[in-house]
Amino acid sequence: MARYPDDYKIRTRRRIIAAAGRRLKRDGIDGSGVATLMKDVDLTNGAFYAHFSSKNDLVATVVEDQMATQVALIEEALDDPSALPRFVDGYLSIAHRDDPAAGCPSAALLDEIARSGPEVRHAYRAGVQRILDVVAAHLSAAHGVDPDTAWNRALGIYTILVATVQLSRAVDDPDISEDVLRAGAANALSLIPANS
Amino acid sequence: MARYPDDYKIRTRRRIIAAAGRRLKRDGIDGSGVATLMKDVDLTNGAFYAHFSSKNDLVATVVEDQMATQVALIEEALDDPSALPRFVDGYLSIAHRDDPAAGCPSAALLDEIARSGPEVRHAYRAGVQRILDVVAAHLSAAHGVDPDTAWNRALGIYTILVATVQLSRAVDDPDISEDVLRAGAANALSLIPANS
């Protein structure tokens, strides 16, 4: 029908979403302009509105996509009973701290998401619920945590991880930043019972 | 010497800093323009540069001021041995969740501070260190926590509080938001040993 394959446009859309995920996590929501986002995939600003109805539409889509990626990543990581402590160490690594663009959307954007409109916050909530469900299930299955308290425990670990990375990025002293990461790991691990 | 009292200008400066603290926590750093910040204290944009050398200068000053306020607030709150759990409940209250402008700067701005320049991050680090010192000292004195681990423990409580409030604001479902606050309180309290 046209010179483009059937999935050409949707592939471009996916490229925009992926690149915008990195850009938003690096520069923030308010800090990323539409023209820049399109330049990241070698397109011009005008083409943006053939793919999204507004910047807000893109942001909500990106948050949904980023959270889905995070769910998949966690599900894959928690494949064996000793996996959670390893995941915690990776999350609280210097590599993650120094590369927000490739990292967790919550650590990079949570307070900006909190200031966003209903679509963005809806997408975030759906994602975070799935993450907490996965972690809670793992805590029950692999660590013998009472299912009634597993969700609470998952949330404790989640909040420690997110704010620890935020804090390690915000602080201007490299030694303190590393201390923060180490302390965060100790605290997160203290919420994980030894394997049983 | 002039029609103004000696402290007139510095009082205006303080008014700007206080109003900007509320505005930044409500709308974010990138979301708050200089003209709006000045309008908040019934002045025009031009007068801004008689008080600050740049917007960045103001933001660093505001972060310093906000963190000093937070330190004072915590020092005052932790006056007796049973004070910390009460502070946790207040921090994780619906009132705090629903009023970012009057609340904790970390909960409102931490990831935007992490993206800021050295001046802002320096001001933040100085403040957060004092907060952690105060909380760690209280944990040792009032809860018998080993001084070697008190700082770690303080950081665990701090990160749970900050990210829990961020999360409760980001989520679009009121029931889940309240569950998050409750779970955050349970987790934070679990890091505080019973009084001894």
Add this chain to the structure above:
DNA sequence: TGTACATCAGTGAACGCGCGTTCACTGATGTAC
């Protein structure tokens, strides 16, 4: 086989607007002589 038209992803200029910052100016008060 040739020509007219349809499809479609993307271009790039333009819209009005708000951004951070600069600067000539205002107007009220004080001092000098």
Add this chain to the structure above:
DNA sequence: TGTACATCAGTGAACGCGCGTTCACTGATGTAC
């Protein structure tokens, strides 16, 4: 006592720029007949 000048916090218009969004247009391909 009157006048010229200094001080000072603040005004408000203007600077160039980037924002989100719109839209007439391009150019390559396909279909119709």
